[in-house]
Amino acid sequence: FAEAMGYSEEEMLTLSHPDLCFPDFVQSASYKAMWTNLLAGQKFQNKIERKNARGERVWFEATYIPIIREDTVVGVAKIATDITRREETVHDFASGLKSMATNLKEHSSVGKTRSEALLELVKSITKESNENTDTLHDLQTEAQNIHGIINTINGIASQTNLLALNAAIEAARAGDAGRGFSVVAEEVRKLSSRVEEAIKEVEKSVNGITQEINTISSGTERVEAKVEESQEVLILSLEDFSQIESASTALDQNAGAFTKMI
Numbered sequence: 368f369a370e371a372m373g374y375s376e377e378e379m380l381t382l383s384h385p386d387l388c389f390p391d392f393v394q395s396a397s398y399k400a401m402w403t404n405l406l407a408g409q410k411f412q413n414k415i416e417r418k419n420a421r422g423e424r425v426w427f428e429a430t431y432i433p434i435i436r437e438d439t440v441v442g443v444a445k446i447a448t449d450i451t452r453r454e455e456t457v458h459d460f461a462s463g464l465k466s467m468a469t470n471l472k473e474h475s476s477v478g479k480t481r482s483e484a485l486l487e488l489v490k491s492i493t494k495e496s497n498e499n500t501d502t503l504h505d506l507q508t509e510a511q512n513i514h515g516i517i518n519t520i521n522g523i524a525s526q527t528n529l530l531a532l533n534a535a536i537e538a539a540r541a542g543d544a545g546r547g548f549s550v551v552a553e554e555v556r557k558l559s560s561r562v563e564e565a566i567k568e569v570e571k572s573v574n575g576i577t578q579e580i581n582t583i584s585s586g587t588e589r590v591e592a593k594v595e596e597s598q599e600v601l602i603l604s605l606e607d608f609s610q611i612e613s614a615s616t617a618l619d620q621n622a623g624a625f626t627k628m629i
Contacts, residue, residue, distance in 0.1 A: 368427075368445070368447050371419075371425060371427070371447075371449040371451075372387065372417065372419045372420060372425065373419040373420030373421055374419075374420050378420075387417050387418060388417060388418060389416070389418050389424075392416070401431075405431055405433050405440065405443055406433070406440050407440075408433045408435055408440055409433070410430065410431065410432055410433065411429075411430070411431040412429070412430045412431070413429065414426060414427070414428055414429075414450070414454075415427050415429045415447075424451075425449065425451045426449075426450050426451045426453075426454040427447040427448060427449055427450060427451075428447065428448045428450050429445060429446065429447040429448075430445065430446045430447075431443050431444075431445050432444045432445070432446070464618070465619060467618075468615050468616075468618035468619035469615075469619060471611065471614075471615040471618070472612060472615035472616060472619060475608050475611040475612040475615055476612060478604075478608045478611075479605060479608035479609065479612060482601055482604050482605050482608060483605065485601060486598065486601045486602065486605065489594060489597055489598045489601060490598065492594055493591065493594050493595065493598060496587060496590060496591045496594055497591065499587055500584065500587050500588065500591060503580055503583060503584040503587060504584070506580050507577070507580055507581070507584065510573060510576060510577040510580060513573050514570070514573060514577075517566055517569060517570045517573065520562070520566050521563065521566050521570075524559050524562040524563045524566060525559075525563070527558075527559040527562075528559040528560065528563070
């Protein structure tokens with residue numbers, strides 16, 4: 368025991384028990400109770416913390432046995448095993464475990480916060496994507512309406528062209544009397560032809576626009592599906608982070624309880 372405490376046997380004989388303990392323990396109720404029980408003849412067995420010659424903490428598994436003679440305690444024998452290295456290892460392990468739990472909790476909390484922010488961003492993107500999809504659907508409807516108008520104008524132009532042709536035939540039958548009317552009919556036919564050509568160009572442009580709208584709409588729908596998929600993954604990630612955070616909290620509590628227990 369003297370060797371474990373860092374004293375010579377001669378030095379140990381000059382020391383009292385409180386000299387080997389830290390002041391807070393000497394002044395505690397536990398210390399007084401221990402000696403009260405020993406003097407009453409009760410054995411004490413426990414893990415104890417003591418102060419060595421260098422003022423450092425050392426740990427022992429100790430048993431104090433009262434020496435009784437004629438119903439009177441005349442001394443106390445002690446059997447002690449130095450467990451300082453074991454205690455330091457266990458304390459280091461417990462501290463490392465608690466530190467790991469704290470770091471894990473902090474990282475999971477940060478990850479959860481960032482995932483929540485990212486989820487809000489994805490929701491915002493989803494909302495804008497839905498609005499864009501609605502706009503594209505409106506454009507598709509407008510393009511279909513334009514096609515309807517083009518078909519109507521085409522029909523009118525074709526009918527006008529046919530009427531002009533019939534008027535030219537009737538003017539030719541009328542001879543000189545219908546010559547002026549024939550000129551007007553020819554101009555109407557030319558105008559109708561130009562309208563038909565212009566309508567064809569407009570229709571070609573509208574068809575191109577419609578095709579582009581359909582392509583963009585398909586792409587937007589694919590993006591929307593991917594965004595929704597990402598949102599689902601983020602929700603699952605948030606659940607995972609929550610579980611990690613709960614597990615790290617439990618680990619931190621268990622590490623704290625383990626530290627107190629040892």
